[in-house]
Each structure stands twice: as structure tokens, then as C-alpha cells.
Amino acid sequence: MTVKNPHILSETHTYSEPELILLLKRGEETAYGYLYDQYGPALYGVILHVVRQQEMAEDILQEVFLKIYRNIDHYETSKGRLYTWMLHIARNSAIDTVRSTKFRDLKKIQPLENTVNTTADNNASSIPAIDHIGLDKIISALGEDHRKIIELAYFQGYTQEEVSRELDIPLGTVKTRVRSALIQIRKLLNIS
């Protein structure tokens, strides 16, 4: 691939989302570089949070970028923001890996951290953190019940029934607790 606009290589250059999408659809290498710089840490953080293993998270992030590259033509602006779409790909790729038999076999040999561990434990590992102070604050304010249900549903891809079984609460309670958890997160993040 040839660089068509050398000036956009500059770190300070920013794109509007429609501009970026257009360049991604054209297969511009620089656009993918920009995408990585902008969203790489967020996507990598989510993947790492799901699989909890650095090497595997790196492989998955690469796979996610290839999936973005392959499927960008199918992405429609009307269906939501680019970041939401990429996050969806990243989360599902990571969850699929965790749920694959290969990963389970690996887990038997080399036990990974329990999924209900707080992210504070991650800071103790060699993985560099960016904004865990903010996350810790939110999590402690969120409460254990809400944090757990978000963890299982959003980061581990559990179904309603699986959440109900794991937390030993009725299906109806799962539904209402999901709602109150999201309302509280919105409040804590102060998103209007």
C-alpha cells in the first residue's frame, strides 16, 4: 500500500469520524495507524480484561484489527458509532476465545485470575495501566452486585440464564439489576 497523503502521518492530525471511515474503507494504511493510536489501548484493555492473559490479548487485538479491515465495508454509520462497533468486535472476539475449548484446556494447566477479581489486582501485574484510578473510583461506588452483573453479562458474554445461575438470583432480578446497574454507571460517569 502506498501512502497517498504523506502529511496526514503527522501525530497531531485528527480526522472527523466520516473522514476516518472513508479512509478506512479505501484501505489507507495511515488510517489504520491512526485508528490504532486512537482506539488501540481501549480495545486492548477490554480484551485483556476478558482473557486476562497478555500474549493472548495481543493476538486477539491483531485479529480484531484484521476483522475491522475485512468488514469495514459492512459498517454503517446509521447503526452506531465506529467505536461502539469496534468495541463489539473486540469484546466478542475475546469472549469467543475464552469460551473455546483450547482456552479452557490452557486454563487447566495455567490457572488465570478469577473473573470476579477487581482490576486493582491487575495493577499488581506487569500490565501498564492508564486510567485505573478512575475505574477503581467508579467500581467502588458501583457496589459489588452491580459490578458483578456487568462483569458477567458484558465482559464474559453470559446469557440471562447463566447470570441467574452464577449469581443464584431469579431471572427477573437479573433484568432489574442490569437496569439499575446501567443507570448507576451513567450517573457515576456523569453522561447526560
Place this chain on the structure above:
Amino acid sequence: MNIEEYISSGIIENYVLGLTSPEENLEVEEMSARHPEVARAIEAYRHTMDAYSSLHAVKPPEQLKARIIDAIRTENSNPPQESATLMSNNTKENAAVILLRKWKRWAIAATILLIVSLVFNGIYIGKYQKSRDSYTTLLQSQQRLAAQNNTMEARLVKVEKNMQVLMNPAMKSVVMEGVNNHPGMLATIYWDAESRQTYLGTTNLPVPPKGMAYQLWAIVDGKPVDMGMYNPADQKGLLSMKDVIPGKIQAFAITLEKQGGSPAPTMDQMYVMGKI
């Protein structure tokens, strides 16, 4: 349920977290398309979860960017089969919904095809029955013609055989004429002077009375010799008779005898005779 109640029912939050069933997903998407308030509520929660996810951001290892850009570059120069990757970024639920939609489309298409097929079946059954009838007619006609052809062939063989007999240079003939009170009656006899095979040609003798039959005789060395029985009703062309015994043939004659023939001719019942 009004829209406010629907939005606050909890289904939106569960949908955004991927906890709803494929059927519920369809319902939410339909509501979202019809009611902007629902679409806004979904978007707001997605934004919330995007922001919550961002809090987990971790700086990837330094070398990873180069590796990933390299992988994209490699793929860019060798595009893989596209179909395999299309489904991979959909959630299991989305895949199920897409499958359901596809299935519905196929079901409609299949139903239309079935109806069209049934209509054509009706038309073709009619055509088939007509064709079958004309085929049966043709088959019968063909069988009739074949039978006729066989008969003709048999007759031709017989005529050819007769021709061979008559065209044999050794073949001799004598016309037997009516005698006594049978004037005008005629019969022709053919015999091979070498093999002594004998044939009776067509005659104009009347049908014999009941219980009676004609008998052919040869006079050899002054004695009458039985040459076989003759029924004008059976005759079609040359009729092969007994061979003439050795000796000098002086005459042939036909007499009327009782059924089954007689050892010696009844002289007063002689119909025709031909001297050689």
C-alpha cells in the same frame, strides 16, 4: 404499554448488554426503528458502556502496532476469501436473527415456487394424459402394421418359393382337363423329372360334398399311385404333394373319394385327367 413504560421496562439495558433473546432483539430493533425515543435510549446506554469500557484501557506493548499494521498490509496484498469473515464479528444472537430472517425469505420463496410448480403440474398432467393416449394409439397402429408386414413377408416368401419351383429347368407340367360329366374343369400338375417332387397348381374344382375329398393319382407303369389328398379350400398357390415313385409316368388324375382317401381310385368319380 406506552413508550415511556417500554423504555423503563429494563429491556433496553438488557439489550445493550447482550442479554436479550434473538426474538427480543428483533422486537427492540423494530421499536427502535419506529420510535426515536427508543433509538435515543439505546444510543445513550451504548455510549455509557463505551465510556465504561474506555476506563479499562491499557497501553498495548510497543511492538504490537507495527505487527498489526504489517498483518493488515499482508492481507491487503493477499485478500482472503471474504465469506469466512463476514459472520465472525456478529454476536451469536445477531447470527441467529440473521439466520431467522434468511429463513423467512427462503420460506416465502419456496412457497411461491411450490404454487408455481403445482400450477404447472396441473397443466403437464393434462398434456401427459393426451400424450399417453396418442402414444397408445400409435403403438397399436404400429403393432397392426408390423403384423401386416409379417403376413406380407410370409406370402412373399411363399411366392418366391413357388417361382423357384416353376423356374426350375427340370420342372415339367401337364394340364388336367375335365372328364366324364365334369367338362370345363381344370387343374395343373408340376413335377420335377429328376427329384420327382410334385406340386398341384390352382384348380377350379368345386368344394367337395360333406364326408368326401379329392385324391390325386399318378399312373406309373400302368398302375395308379396315391399322390395325397387335396382340398380346394386349403390351397393358396402351389401345393406340395407326395413324390412320384420311380417308373414311367403316364398320366395324372383327380378322383372324388371318401374322407381320408382310398387305396385305389373310384374310376367313375374321376373329375380331371391329363395324359403325358
